[in-house]
Amino acid sequence: MAKVLLxxxxxxxxxxxxxxxxxxxxxxxxxxTLAIVRLGAEADxxxxxxxALKRAERVGVKVNVHExxxxxxxxxxxxxxxxxxxxxxxxxxxxxxxxxxxIDEEKIGAMLASKKDIDGFTDGSLAGVFKGxxxxxxxxxxxxxxxxxxxxxxxxxxARAVVLxxxxxxxxxxxxxxxxxxxxxxxxxxxxxxxxxxxKDADVLIAAVGQAKMVTLDFVNPEQVIxxxxxxxxxxxxxxxxxxxxxxxxxxKALTPVPRGVGSVTTSILMKHVVEAAExxxx
Amino acid sequence: MAKVLLxxxxxxxxxxxxxxxxxxxxxxxxxxTLAIVRLGAEADxxxxxxxALKRAERVGVKVNVHExxxxxxxxxxxxxxxxxxxxxxxxxxxxxxxxxxxIDEEKIGAMLASKKDIDGFTDGSLAGVFKGxxxxxxxxxxxxxxxxxxxxxxxxxxARAVVLxxxxxxxxxxxxxxxxxxxxxxxxxxxxxxxxxxxKDADVLIAAVGQAKMVTLDFVNPEQVIxxxxxxxxxxxxxxxxxxxxxxxxxxKALTPVPRGVGSVTTSILMKHVVEAAExxxx
Numbered sequence: 001m002a003k004v005l006l007x008x009x010x011x012x013x014x015x016x017x018x019x020x021x022x023x024x025x026x027x028x029x030x031x032x033t034l035a036i037v038r039l040g041a042e043a044d045x046x047x048x049x050x051x052a053l054k055r056a057e058r059v060g061v062k063v064n065v066h067e068x069x070x071x072x073x074x075x076x077x078x079x080x081x082x083x084x085x086x087x088x089x090x091x092x093x094x095x096x097x098x099x100x101x102x103i104d105e106e107k108i109g110a111m112l113a114s115k116k117d118i119d120g121f122t123d124g125s126l127a128g129v130f131k132g133x134x135x136x137x138x139x140x141x142x143x144x145x146x147x148x149x150x151x152x153x154x155x156x157x158x159a160r161a162v163v164l165x166x167x168x169x170x171x172x173x174x175x176x177x178x179x180x181x182x183x184x185x186x187x188x189x190x191x192x193x194x195x196x197x198x199x200k201d202a203d204v205l206i207a208a209v210g211q212a213k214m215v216t217l218d219f220v221n222p223e224q225v226i227x228x229x230x231x232x233x234x235x236x237x238x239x240x241x242x243x244x245x246x247x248x249x250x251x252x253k254a255l256t257p258v259p260r261g262v263g264s265v266t267t268s269i270l271m272k273h274v275v276e277a278a279e280x281x282x283x
Numbered sequence: 284m285a286k287v288l289l290x291x292x293x294x295x296x297x298x299x300x301x302x303x304x305x306x307x308x309x310x311x312x313x314x315x316t317l318a319i320v321r322l323g324a325e326a327d328x329x330x331x332x333x334x335a336l337k338r339a340e341r342v343g344v345k346v347n348v349h350e351x352x353x354x355x356x357x358x359x360x361x362x363x364x365x366x367x368x369x370x371x372x373x374x375x376x377x378x379x380x381x382x383x384x385x386i387d388e389e390k391i392g393a394m395l396a397s398k399k400d401i402d403g404f405t406d407g408s409l410a411g412v413f414k415g416x417x418x419x420x421x422x423x424x425x426x427x428x429x430x431x432x433x434x435x436x437x438x439x440x441x442a443r444a445v446v447l448x449x450x451x452x453x454x455x456x457x458x459x460x461x462x463x464x465x466x467x468x469x470x471x472x473x474x475x476x477x478x479x480x481x482x483k484d485a486d487v488l489i490a491a492v493g494q495a496k497m498v499t500l501d502f503v504n505p506e507q508v509i510x511x512x513x514x515x516x517x518x519x520x521x522x523x524x525x526x527x528x529x530x531x532x533x534x535x536k537a538l539t540p541v542p543r544g545v546g547s548v549t550t551s552i553l554m555k556h557v558v559e560a561a562e563x564x565x566x
Contacts, residue, residue: 123410130413130459131451158476166462168414175470176413179449182474184481187458191465193441198467 003152003254005227007144007264010151014268015058021275022060025282032278033062034118034270035084037095039077039103040070045096048267052094055267061274064090074103078111085113091281092118092274115280118273120173129173132180137273142173144265145206145227146181148256154204154225156181162199163187164215164242165208170229174206195219207242215243217251226255229262286435286537288510290427290547293434297551298341304558305343308565315561316345317401317553318367320378322360322386323353328379331550335377338550344557347373357386361394368396374564375401375557398563401556403456412456415463420556425456427548428489428510429464431539437487437508439464445482446470447498447525448491453512457489478502490525498526500534509538512545 025032034056038045049065056063066080077099084093093116099105114124120139128136137143149156161183165171171187178185183204188195196218199205205226207215212232220226230242241258249255256262308315317339321328332348339346349363360382367376376399382388397407403422411419420426432439444466448454454470461468466487471478479501482488488509490498495515503509513525524541532538539545 124406126410126413127406130409130455158474160476172413172459172462176455179455179470179472182472184469184471184475186467186469187462188467189462189465191441192467193443198443 002249002252004249005148005152005225005254005256005261007148007256007261010144010148010265011055011268013151014147014265014272015055018059018061018268018271018275021279025275025278026060028282030278030282031062031089032060032275033064033090033092034274035064035066035087035090035093035116037066037068037077037080037084037093039068039072039096039100041067042070042096048096051267052270055271056274059268059271059275061271070100071102072100074107077103077108081108081111085111085116088281090116091278092116092270094119094270095121097121115277118270118277120169126168126173129176132176137276138173138177139169140266140269140273141229141262142170142177143269144262145170145174145208145229146177147265147269148227148262149204149225152225152254154254156183156204159183159203160201161185161204161206162202163206163208164195164199165189165206165210165229167208170208171206174208174229178204178206209242211242212240213242213244215248217244217247220248220252222251222253224252226252227262228256228258230258231263285532285535287532288431288435288508288537288539288544290431290539290544293427293431293548294338294551296434297430297548297555298338301342301344301551301554301558304562308558308561309343311565313561313565314345314372315343315558316347316373316375317557318347318349318370318373318376318399320349320351320360320363320367320376322351322355322379322383324350325379331379334550335553338554339557342554342558344554353383354385355383357390360386360391364391364394368394368399371564373399374561375399375553377402377553378404380404398560401553401560403452409451409456412459415459420559421456421460422452423549423552423556424512424545425453425460426552427545428453428457428491428512429460430548430552431510431545432487432508435508435537437537439466439487442466442486443484444468444487444489445485446489446491447478447482448472448489448493448512450491453491454489457491457512461487461489492525494525495523496525496527498531500527500530503531503535505534505536507535509535510545511539511541513541514546 125136199219208229228241408419482502511524
């Protein structure tokens with residue numbers, strides 16, 4: 001039987017730590033503040049926002065939600081971003097993506113002030129992740145995966161890590177962060193040959209493909225730790241990860257469930273980034 | 284016996300192509316121009332510069348060499364960079380690195396206009412490499428490694444590529460570019476366990492560690508193609524790569540020599556970047 005790596009435990013520790021840091025910030029006259037920019041009312045965005053608001057309240061971070069029309073013009077969105085850049089009382093800004101078609105997402109990313117980008121949207125943040133420096137902020141979900149591994153003291157240095165997926169929000173940044181932890185990192189994707197064979201060798205397996213239950217018994221070994229970043233809906237309408245949990249769970253060392261795994265940590269990382277961005281304004 | 288992947292052949296093809304593109308640029312009234320910023324007269328810098336000047340002359344790229352004192356102040360170097368940024372007749376800028384200790388290299392990198400950064404120095408260029416976009420320019424040596432593989436029609440899609448080394452100038456960008464070519468990419472480094480075992484599985488092996496002759500017979504297989512990016516001096520004072528060439532050559536499919544391999548292509552890539560930067564000013 002595998003150890004189940006619950007996200008809540010990680011989030012709780014992070015939250016306690018952040019409550020203290022927020023108190024110190026407030027002693028210094030700084031109220032850490034997050035601006036959320038949401039176009040329309042997409043279900044995924046709303047669900048994430050609810051979680052973020054709840055976590056923010058626990059931690060003591062103020063949130064300004066900019067609820068905008070889904071058909072907002074590029075020009076108007078740019079003005080919102082520029083206003084957020086100019087507002088010294090706002091330390092971090094989360095823009096829900098993907099943005100609707102009429103918006104040039106690349107351009108919005110280039111416009112947001114790097115220091116307020118707490119979700120790996122801007123070139124400055126991405127270059128920081130690529131360089132392995134703390135200058136910017138990594139995408140929150142990618143960092144949540146690493147935070148779980150660290151919390152549960154999974155040995156990363158010298159470990160063989162295999163990342164399934166090469167997206168810019170998870171696969172690539174997770175790979176860079178694992179490299180920073182001195183793992184030997186392999187990045188797999190849809191064109192990888194014998195993907196199960198490659199995965200099977202992993203000490204640490206990160207599943208971030210977005211394909212329900214694709215990680216089967218063929219992918220795993222008894223010493224393996226699996227972080228399941230997938231969020232999919234299966235044929236029966238049930239939320240499920242990229243891992244065939246029931247099949248794999250008895251045969252690996254540890255794994256995160258879906259739900260109650262990575263997703264439970266992401267908003268805590270978001271708050272950590274806002275707090276860090278606020279702390280940097282004091283230095 | 285392995286096929287020897289000579290850099291000259293790749294550079295020659297690139298050069299012919301660039302001569303035509305430069306002619307077109309000049310027809311449009313644009314003389315592609317490279318600014319080289321060199322502090323002092325380090326032997327490595329001078330050697331690279333000589334190669335670059337020769338290649339630039341062949342291709343028809345104008346070069347302005349800013350030969351500055353090795354003990355130049357941060358402030359004075361910043362002014363040089365700002366002047367280059369402001370000079371519309373200059374399309375690309377190569378700053379020799381590492382810069383001396385009194386210089387904040389990070390700050391200089393942040394100051395150089397991204398569009399003129401033809402050697403992967405700025406965050407904009409690095410983010411481009413990380414994203415797999417052509418928005419910026421990759422470090423020239425990393426791109427030279429890929430150019431050789433492509434020139435000799437080495438199958439990259441679905442190939443197992445192993446990169447030895449995780450530097451920001453070679454290892455990491457080469458890994459991202461191989462990923463872009465749909466290879467399954469593994470990044471190894473000094474903390475990798477059983478590095479020879481990992482390397483032995485590779486269809487394509489990139490050696491970029493900077494350790495003379497570290498890639499021995501244990502690292503290779505008969506179907507392997509090796510790109511040797513190392514430039515080291517061995518015990519007898521002879522230039523040598525990261526690969527133990529004499530031992531490995533009979534046992535692999537193809538490999539680059541050192542010298543006459545990757546190093547012969549780098550200045551052609553540099554010129555390609557200057558020409559592209561100049562072409563972009565026309566669009």
